[in-house]
Amino acid sequence: MIDPKKLAAMKKKALKLIDRERLLQLACDLVDIPSPTGHEKACADYIIGRYRRAGIKVLPQAFEDTRANAIGIIKGRGDGPCLMLNGHMDTSYVGDEQYLPDTPGYKPKAVVDGEWIYGLGVYNMKGSLAAFIHAAEALQGSGIELEGDLLIACVAGEIEKSQVGNYQGPLYRGGGCGTWYAITHGAVADFAVVGEPSGMTLMRAHGGYVWTRITLIGDPMHTIYGTARNNTISNMMKIMHALQKWGDEYEKRRAHLGMPAHVTLSAIEGGWPYRCSRVPVACTLYVDTRLLPGQQPLEVQREIEAVIARVRGDDPDLQRLHLDMNMFMNQWGSECPPEEFIFQAVAEAHRETTGKAVEITAIPFASDAGELNAHGIPALNYGAAGRLRTFRAGEHPGDLTKDWNPGQGEHASIEDILQATRVYVNLIVNVCTRTRAELGLKGKKRRGKDTDDQEEDTDDFAA
Incomplete structure (x- = not known):
């Protein structure tokens, strides 16, 4: 097991590279790229461009003309587990639907109002995507070498949608199709954290x-x-x-x-x-x-x-x-029991970052954690967004009578996104500096850092 002082020094080095203004700009950039279900490729291209500029390996996953996943991988030395941070790029609405409120919270254009960002997708779930990506950039920039791999899976097609009757085409093909494609085309992991809007609570179960x-x-x-x-x-x-x-x-x-x-x-x-x-x-x-x-x-x-x-x-x-x-x-719904390693790891990273025990919740919306758990990858939800501006001090998601404000639409706290980024950095270092042997995971040691389980990056994949 790694020396605690060395572990603390690694975290400190990576956490220093978290920049509030860069993170805010990243979140706004993601909101400003319209990405309704079926039309996520422009958002994926933007994220892939950031991966490449940061020196993060790309796993190409375009699966329709207008759709792609944005999979980034930071390779470790080969002895540790693979941790996936998973979140969807597609938004709950297009933004021009009839009868949808004409307010910033329903439009694919970020508006910063004090300590809050408004805009379609920032709540569900581009706020968490920004935190994932910036955490990975900070780790890569720090030069820290991990035992295991970090896999960032920004996926298409999560929103609860289905083709039916006259409603046909990519706009109606959701329901977890992006994560299904990811994990059946090389983007697999030992554990996963999904960034649905849990308000920085550990969402152990979902519907x-x-x-x-x-x-x-x-x-x-x-x-x-x-x-x-x-x-x-x-x-x-x-x-x-x-x-x-x-x-x-x-x-x-x-x-x-x-x-x-x-x-x-x-x-x-x-x-x-x-x-x-x-x-x-x-x-x-x-x-x-x-x-x-x-x-x-x-x-x-x-x-x-x-x-x-x-x-x-x-x-x-x-x-x-x-x-x-x-x-x-x-x-299907799914549940991550408290004895699972990833449950304990998320709880510890939250406590370490905030100084408080994480609140445990269960919320009945669907999540790609269900797809991951069904394929043998223990997963739960811990997201940056989810706390509303109308919440009183200390309130968190979990009360369905308060968890959504239709008048304001999608919004997220800048401070919550920043704090969640720190939680993700601590989580990644805590998990990926362990060895598979320590965690009781099966599998032989990889031959070295340059030996990749996943498909190599290709120059002809659009960025």
């Missing part, structure tokens, strides 16, 4: 989801022949009422670590708006059901099928309509 599509189909006819009995929208309202009633019970029954398993009637389509003189021949309902750790998508599907079967069994009007139903998107 997933099941998306269900339910369609009722009737007969085409003029409204002069229509009644509530043969109207697909009117009949869908019966199903909606039954699902909401079931959802209220499901939410409590399936709660885990304080996370409620919300059921949301998310979208509905029916009829022809340009032909209101026709009884709606079809109506489609879309349902989001939160899936918590330890639960399976088929459990949700079977419960929804049972609810609808009960409603139809008692209603001849529903029985006369054709019903089509399917699950069209799902992601």
Whole structure:
């Protein structure tokens, strides 16, 4: 094990290179590059350019014309573990959606207001990306040689989105596809920390989801022949009422670590708006059901099928309509137990940096930690953003009644991003100066620093 004085000196050397103004500019630059789902390549190119200028190895990962992951690697001597810092570049919105508030927190243009940055993506999760990248730049600039590897995975396609019906193309291909591509194309690690907006709390568990599509189909006819009995929208309202009633019970029954398993009637389509003189021949309902750790998508599907079967069994009007139903998107939740090394390492890095014990949370939004855990890479969430300007002193994310302010949109504390960068530096040094033998990890010693497990950098990859 490395001498504690030497370890402290290594950290001090790297921490000195953290620069608040450079970090702020980096965060603003990332926000200023629009990167909605399906169009992340410009943001990836910017990050790859920074990797190259810092002397950080690049693993090329372009997987669609307008999409790429930005994978950077700092190689160690070969005896230590590989630590991944993972975060997504795609943003929750494009920024020009109808009815979206016309405020800086929803626009891909950074606005600095005192100690806060506003702009689309800074909360989810370009604030953490800035902290990851700057931490890696500081380590590389310090000349510190690690035993293990640091892998920075800035990925595309995390946002909860799916192609369905008329909504086709890259803009709708999300749901963890970037991290899946990364870890099945060479960007693998022993441990991972994902930078979702946890407000510098250790998010030990997160949720997933099941998306269900339910369609009722009737007969085409003029409204002069229509009644509530043969109207697909009117009949869908019966199903909606039954699902909401079931959802209220499901939410409590399936709660885990304080996370409620919300059921949301998310979208509905029916009829022809340009032909209101026709009884709606079809109506489609879309349902989001939160899936918590330890639960399976088929459990949700079977419960929804049972609810609808009960409603139809008692209603001849529903029985006369054709019903089509399917699950069209799902992601699993995951949990990182306290005995995992990465859990303890993040807790220690936070305590070492802030002087306080880290708060442990569980939040039911989806995260690429689920994809990583499913592929055998222990992962949890610890992010720079997440604390809102409206929070009182000492408040942290975890209370779903306070964790989002729709009026302000996305924003992040500059001080939190700076402090999280320091936490990441301490974490990297603490983890990557250990040997695999110390940590009980399998695998033979690599032949040397110049022997790479990953694909070599190539000149023709755009930067």
